[in-house]
Amino acid sequence: MTSPxxxxxxxxxxxxxxxPPAWALSQRALLDLLDSGWRLFADRYTRPDGSLRYTGRLSTRDGADDFFEPxxxxxxxxxxxxxxxxxPACAHHWHGVVAQMTELGMFADEFEIGYDWFHQGESLxxxxFLTAADxxxxxxxxxxxxxxxxxPANYDAARRIIKAPHNGSGGAREGVSDTPAYPWTEAEAAQYGYPLDWLLPPDAPVPPLADDPRLGAEMRERLGRGDAAGNLSVAGLVCNAYLVSGDERYAAWLREYVGAWQRRAQDNGGVIPDNVGLDGVVGSQLDGRWYGGHYxxxxxxGMYSVGQATAVGALSAAxxxxxxxxLDLVRSLLDAIIGLGVKxxxxQSDSANxxxxxxxxxxxxxxxTLLVPYRHSDKGWFDYNPIQTSVPFALWHHTGAAEDRARLDALRAATGYDWATVRPFRDKEEAGHEEPWYAYLCGDNPDYPQQILAAAHAQARRxxxxxxxxxxxDLPEEAxxxxxxVNPVVTEALAQLMWxxxxxxxxxxxxxxxxxxxDAVRRRPGVPDQVAALVSAIEPxxxxxxxxxxxxxxxxxxxVQAGAFGxxxxxxxxxxxxxxxxxGRDTEYIHHEPVPSSTELAVNGPHLTVELPAGTTVTLTLRLRLRAYQPSYRQPWE
Incomplete structure (x- = not known):
């Protein structure tokens, strides 16, 4: 059903x-601060053509994502x-960076020639967001x-696989490096270990990086072909096309590709395997191992990359x-990993992060606190960390289902720290505060709006x-x-509180x-000037x-639109x-307390117009029917 x-x-x-509420003043002040911040970044770090100021080259397949992520x-x-x-500034920088990546040999036809989707997903x-905005x-x-x-350049429809972990505008790109040995540094080896760690006996001396079979021909042959679980993030790209076009071809592909991974997970006891050979068989390039694939x-x-890719794939298909x-693809994964947790x-953990x-x-x-294993090898499960709450939270946000909320409640009960605590840290995802936000939505963290806005102000100023x-x-490649x-645009707090x-x-x-x-007057996305918004409950x-x-x-x-996509x-x-x-009258010395009232309105659609006369506020309690309409980037007046 399309929206009416x-x-x-x-x-x-x-x-x-x-x-005026303190949260509203702080929110508008943050929007002003971020506006000055992006202008400053553009002035100091970019060229007139929109590209980043960088005079070096890129020596590996890695790096293009780092030019888009700022x-x-x-x-x-x-x-x-x-x-x-x-x-228009965003479009200018996108075009400038794409031209820069093309000149550096990383892009063709405005798209990465071929790299893994842990990184491509970040840059895309x-x-x-540009597609949603315009x-x-x-x-x-x-x-x-x-x-x-x-x-067929990237996809084998008969076997329902993307044909290589590195892929893009150049099609399936064999191997994982253009050098004889994968460019893994000694510091990275000390932190993360090695791929194909079973190729060397446990007591064997570590060979030089250039001669290590785990980083050379074996890696190229075993990890540089066939499908990888990280490719599930391609589903975001395909769903983006569906949202802008409504073309059923994209929904059909998502059914086929994500469905194939779901069946593989079911055959593996609920844990998604990370590799599929060119023959369509899990483990055929890794001597039967369901684990050990690229990223x-x-x-x-491990779970950090596999969990996010699984969530992107399942949520896009749904x-x-x-x-x-x-979404059972995500549920079964979460439940299996949580079931392996320790307190x-x-x-005292063996975390690599x-x-x-x-x-x-x-x-x-x-x-x-509850720590779960992020990685698995021949020696079993290892690399214990707190679970990345963004994945189970995204699942519950989509469904609103009791079983998905119960999982969050159980995780909260199993942690030894207070989920209501707001810490002013930044992480790579520009996220990480799902736990105190969830406590706020549960009704027991009332100061969260002011606290997370204060943390956002502090981070933006830093x-x-x-x-x-x-x-x-003048940055070298490694920097x-x-x-x-230093990207001064911090949006997690605004997305949580406003949307x-x-x-x-x-x-x-x-x-x-x-x-x-x-904005109904300017006919563009976003709240009008001087308007603040706070969502204090998200139950349907x-x-x-x-x-x-x-x-x-x-x-x-x-x-007001119900849902990111109506x-x-x-x-x-x-x-x-x-x-x-x-x-009161002008002869009085004080105002009167407003006499409250309320009205209920039948809407029966995805949109509601709100008139805000000067100096007024309204609280809306919306009863929603989730996913009632075909999702789309259409704007309300279209």
């Missing part, structure tokens, strides 16, 4: 904004309500890029086909300071991660949201949204109101 084309019902706010959430900021000129977030301008690219994976269970990141059966202080989790846990690093301190550096580390949605799954996901907003039967017009002189009109139906909306007369 009709004029949305109208709610007019009448509650006066006498004392911009990935800039169009997301525009979608939230960023400045009008941010959208920029394209996905569908008409990006539709041709969205479909052209997805079509790379519907044909899979053994090396280098969104496009409106069949939540694909142990993180400081100490820095990330120590920042996340802070003073609780010595507190016994990055601006780092941006300025490093602006004159190009600086750009994403009621988690930050996008970083390795190639699409945005989730209970509600989005459109009671999604609660407060809108505040901080301007005391100017009226605002916006459209996929939900607003069945009814109950709006707070107030009787007129709160100002």
């Amino acid at each position: 084309a009709r004029r949305p019902p109208v709610v007019t706010a009448s509650v006066p904004v006498i004392e 911009f990935f959430n800039w169009p997301q900021l525009y979608l939230l309500g960023g400045a009008d000129d941010l959208l 977030l920029f394209t996905y 569908p008409a301008a990006w539709a041709d690219r969205a479909t052209r890029f997805a079509d790379l994976y519907l044909g 899979g269970w053994t090396w280098p990141h 969104l496009a086909t409106r069949d939540d059966g694909y 142990l202080p993180f400081s 100490q820095g990330r989790w120590r920042a996340h846990l802070g003073s609780d690093v010595d507190t016994p 990055r601006i300071a780092l941006l300025l301190a490093n602006a004159d550096r 190009i991660h600086l750009w994403q580390n 009621g949605g988690p930050q996008v799954i970083y390795n190639g996901g699409l945005q989730q949201a209970r509600v989005r907003y459109f 039967e009671a999604t609660v949204v407060t809108l505040v017009n901080l301007s005391a002189t100017d009226d605002r009109v916006l459209v 996929e939900h139906e607003i069945v009814t909306a109950t709006a707070t109101g107030a009787e007129p007369g709160w100002t």
Whole structure:
């Protein structure tokens, strides 16, 4: 069922904004801070053509993602309500970086020639958000890029596999490196170990990197061909094309490809295998092992990369086909890994990602908590870390199902630290605060909006300071991660509070949201100027949204959309109101307390128009029917 084309019902706010809420003032101040931040980054780090200031070359297949990641959430900021000129600035930088990558030999026809999807998924977030922000301008690219994976250059339809872990505009790209040995450094080997670790006996001396069979011909033959679980992130690219076009070909491909991986997981006891040979058989290139594939269970990141790719694949298929059966791929994986957990202080774990989790846990690093294994090899499960909550949270956000909420509640009960604690850290995903947000949504973390906004202010200011301190550096190739580390646009807090949605799954996901907003006057995505929004509940039967017009002189009109893609139906909306007369007479010395009222409106569609006269606020309680309509990037007036 497509969303109905009709004029949305109208709610007019009448509650006066006498004392502006602290969260609303902080939210608008953050939007202003981020606006100054992206302009500063563009001025100090980019050239007139939009590309990044970089004079070096790229010596491996790696690196293209690092040129896109500094911009990935800039169009997301525009979608939230960023400045009008941010959208053309984003397009300018996208084109500049694509030309830069083409000149450096990494791209052809505006798309990566061939690399793994742990990295391609990261860089393509920029394209996905641009497509959502300006569908008409990006539709041709969205479909052209997805079509790379519907044909035989990358995809074997008979065996339902993508034919190599490295793939792209050049088709299936054999091998994992253009050098005789994979360029793995000694520091990386010490942190993550080696692929194909079973090729050397446990007591064998470690050969030089250039002569190590685990990094040379064996790796090229065993890991450089056939499908890998990380390729499930291609589903985000294909779903992006579906959202902009509505073409059923893309939904059909998602059914076929994600469905094939789901059957492989079922045959493996619920845990998704990480490799499929060119013959379509799991383990055929790894002497029968279901683990050990490229960016899979053994090396280098395990559950961190496999879990995100699985979530991207299953959520994309469920969104496009409106069949939540694909989500069992994520459920079975989570339940299996959680079932292997132990309670142990993180400081005593064998984690390969100490820095990330120590920042996340802070003073609780010595507190016994649930740790789950991230990796598996011939020696069994190892590399114990806290579970990455973004994956089970994204699952529950999509379904609203009791079983998926129960999993989150059980994880919360099993941790030894307080989920309500907000720590002002940054991680690569521009996320990591799902736990205190969930506590807020459960009703027992009431100060979360102010705390997460304060953390976002602190992080943005820190990055601006780092941006300025490093602006004159001529970066060598090994230092190009600086750009994403000083990206001053921080959007996790805004996505949570304004949209009621988690930050996008970083390795190639699409945005989730209970509600989005459109400026009805300027006909563009995002809240109008001086409007703040807070989602305080995201249950289908009671999604609660407060809108505040901080301007005391100017009226605002916006459209509230149910879902990131207009996929939900607003069945009814109950709006707070107030009787007129709160100002009292001009001869009085104080205002009167507003007399509250409420009205319920039948909506029965994905959109609701909200009029916000100057200095007014309204709280809407929306009863939703989830996934009632075909998801689409269509805007309300189309």
